[in-house]
Amino acid sequence: MDQFDLAIIGAGPAGMAAAQEAAGHGLRVVLLDEQARPGGQIYRDVDRAGSLRGDILGSDYTDGRRLTAGLRHDGIRHVTGAVVWAIEEGFRISYTREGRAAQLAADRVLIATGALERPMPLPGWTLPGVMTAGAGQILLKQSGVLARRAVLVGSGPLLYLIAAQMVRAGTPPQAMVETQTTADLLRAMRHLGGALRGWPYMLKGLKLLAEIVRARVPRHTGAVGIKVEGDGRAEAVRFTSRGRSQRIACDTVFLHHGVVPNTQAARSLGVAHRWNADQTCFAPVLDRWGGTDVTGIFIAGDGGGIGGAKAAEIAGKIAALRIAELAERLTEVERDGHAVPLRAALDRELAARPFLDAAYPPCAEALSPEDKTVICRCEEVTAGKIREQARLGCLGPNQAKAYGRAGMGPCQGRYCGLTVTALLAEANGRTPDETGYYRIRPPLKPVTLGELAAMEETPLDKAEKEITT
Amino acid sequence: MNPASPFLELEQGPRVSVTFDGAQLELPEGANLAAALLAAGVDVLRHTPVSGAPRGPFCMMGACFDCLVEIGGVVRQACMVEVSAGMDIAKPRGDADGPV
Numbered sequence A: 001m002d003q004f005d006l007a008i009i010g011a012g013p014a015g016m017a018a019a020q021e022a023a024g025h026g027l028r029v030v031l032l033d034e035q036a037r038p039g040g041q042i043y044r045d046v047d048r049a050g051s052l053r054g055d056i057l058g059s060d061y062t063d064g065r066r067l068t069a070g071l072r073h074d075g076i077r078h079v080t081g082a083v084v085w086a087i088e089e090g091f092r093i094s095y096t097r098e099g100r101a102a103q104l105a106a107d108r109v110l111i112a113t114g115a116l117e118r119p120m121p122l123p124g125w126t127l128p129g130v131m132t133a134g135a136g137q138i139l140l141k142q143s144g145v146l147a148r149r150a151v152l153v154g155s156g157p158l159l160y161l162i163a164a165q166m167v168r169a170g171t172p173p174q175a176m177v178e179t180q181t182t183a184d185l186l187r188a189m190r191h192l193g194g195a196l197r198g199w200p201y202m203l204k205g206l207k208l209l210a211e212i213v214r215a216r217v218p219r220h221t222g223a224v225g226i227k228v229e230g231d232g233r234a235e236a237v238r239f240t241s242r243g244r245s246q247r248i249a250c251d252t253v254f255l256h257h258g259v260v261p262n263t264q265a266a267r268s269l270g271v272a273h274r275w276n277a278d279q280t281c282f283a284p285v286l287d288r289w290g291g292t293d294v295t296g297i298f299i300a301g302d303g304g305g306i307g308g309a310k311a312a313e314i315a316g317k318i319a320a321l322r323i324a325e326l327a328e329r330l331t332e333v334e335r336d337g338h339a340v341p342l343r344a345a346l347d348r349e350l351a352a353r354p355f356l357d358a359a360y361p362p363c364a365e366a367l368s369p370e371d372k373t374v375i376c377r378c379e380e381v382t383a384g385k386i387r388e389q390a391r392l393g394c395l396g397p398n399q400a401k402a403y404g405r406a407g408m409g410p411c412q413g414r415y416c417g418l419t420v421t422a423l424l425a426e427a428n429g430r431t432p433d434e435t436g437y438y439r440i441r442p443p444l445k446p447v448t449l450g451e452l453a454a455m456e457e458t459p460l461d462k463a464e465k466e467i468t469t
Numbered sequence B: 001m002n003p004a005s006p007f008l009e010l011e012q013g014p015r016v017s018v019t020f021d022g023a024q025l026e027l028p029e030g031a032n033l034a035a036a037l038l039a040a041g042v043d044v045l046r047h048t049p050v051s052g053a054p055r056g057p058f059c060m061m062g063a064c065f066d067c068l069v070e071i072g073g074v075v076r077q078a079c080m081v082e083v084s085a086g087m088d089i090a091k092p093r094g095d096a097d098g099p100v
């Protein structure tokens, strides 16, 4: 089995920056990502996108080439198309690549698996033609594929970014159905001081809004009673905004109300997580270097708490400094010296967050869906079923699995976990921390028998065979 | 470009033949399979095992598993696969080499 000083899971800004920093201090690094090319979610396929796509997506996207170029370093082995499905004590990492399972070993592991879009269970959200807004953006970034007649539904800065990109591509959305209210904006004003320190972000946000308005995309704010209608596929979005009930016909619906940390890998290792009330999600408990309560396991980027791409990049570097120091490639003094400017930059990056979190809260009716709405897409469990289980004495998500299979499908709760926690917490009058989350066990992604059978022989297997023959 | 598809493609490249549930399609070589199928007007990739409801790609990032298809008898996520010539794709039937 190949042995490394550091294994990094995820080649987004956090993972790429950490790899470069760690290799720069002499560590042997392996960087694993299930995508065929580096970039993560923000810089998805940035090396392959032509100039047309680059213009549509803007310089915040093409800026990612700086990070992908940094991976060309003798100390970094980037394993592309590698789906990591187990991280075990020691550390031994199991992954699948091109239909074969394989393993490698590392002294320390940095989890940089980023964020997932917050599940948005609304009536009709399982119909073909309904996708996450991030999925719509991935279609554009990775494939140059655009929805002709789409409605964007939800809230948050990313929704505006995607709308503006659609405008630039010549396929503006039919409408934006926005769930935030003027009251949310007023509440957010108390964070204005921080927001002004993060003024470049605010300015970018205003520019995006101006682009959307200039393209005459209708905006409906404070939308409630949202449902996707259609017979076998999405045909329209129905909602009420400012007291007026409306129906907008479309072929595609893009849903989005924020991103949340992807905690699957960290949870499988038993890393402690805590509820973050400001971001309405669980996040791992980290020290100021991204270290967890499991020795040797570090987390950087949006997987550690939502901060965005630039913050992810900086956090990746900070974690790499601590790991280089533990591997005795840096002294503590050197480590701290390198970290000073990074911490200052991180503070600036995070300054606008409290404002954004307050101004664009998650959509209330998706946090507590009506009884008939499917909340577990895999096993087709409804919100009503989870409430019924609570009445029968179900206190936590793991019990809910046993009662009704929620979270037991192939996505392993990625798109229902937070909803199940919220529904049970609400029904039982307990906090999300008391209610808890699904226990996650490897494999993190399904592995097939064929992939296991094709497992590359490890030196240990070979030695065993030699002894027995 | 497929005028019947709710999606349009910005760029045109070389295409290869594949089949989906027996029907022949010409998809861009090396493209993301889920994206290419959507652009070709195929929006239902599977039916759920529980209620038989139709599903199509939802997250495009390998997390939701709603894009499962069978390729040459193996169940895979279409959004994590690149198009290659001669792919034999079908809606999953449930008896293929699946997760353990």
Ligand SMILES: Cc1cc2nc3c(=O)[nH]c(=O)nc-3n(C[C@H](O)[C@H](O)[C@H](O)COP(=O)(O)OP(=O)(O)OC[C@H]3O[C@@H](n4cnc5c(N)ncnc54)[C@H](O)[C@@H]3O)c2cc1C
Pocket (backbone or CB within 6 Å): A009, A010, A011, A012, A013, A014, A015, A032, A033, A034, A035, A039, A040, A041, A042, A043, A082, A083, A084, A085, A112, A113, A114, A115, A116, A117, A134, A135, A137, A138, A158, A161, A259, A300, A301, A302, A303, A308, A309, A310, A312, A444, A445, B061
């Ligand atoms: C769909 C989507 C689109 C987004 N678009 C934007 C945008 O346009 N602009 C913006 O500012 N922010 C965007 N964001 C927010 C985004 O989270 C951050 O900007 C930034 O990408 C976070 O960087 P990261 O390095 O923490 O993680 P990411 O960039 O998310 O990278 C994580 C990487 O980990 C890999 N990975 C995860 N699990 C595994 C596994 N088990 N095995 C192997 N590899 C794995 C993934 O393939 C991914 O490449 C988006 C988020 C999402 C979910």
Ligand code: FES
Pocket (backbone or CB within 6 Å): B034, B056, B057, B058, B059, B060, B061, B062, B063, B064, B065, B066, B067, B068, B077, B078, B079, B080
């Ligand atoms: S579309 Fe979600 S896994 Fe492929």
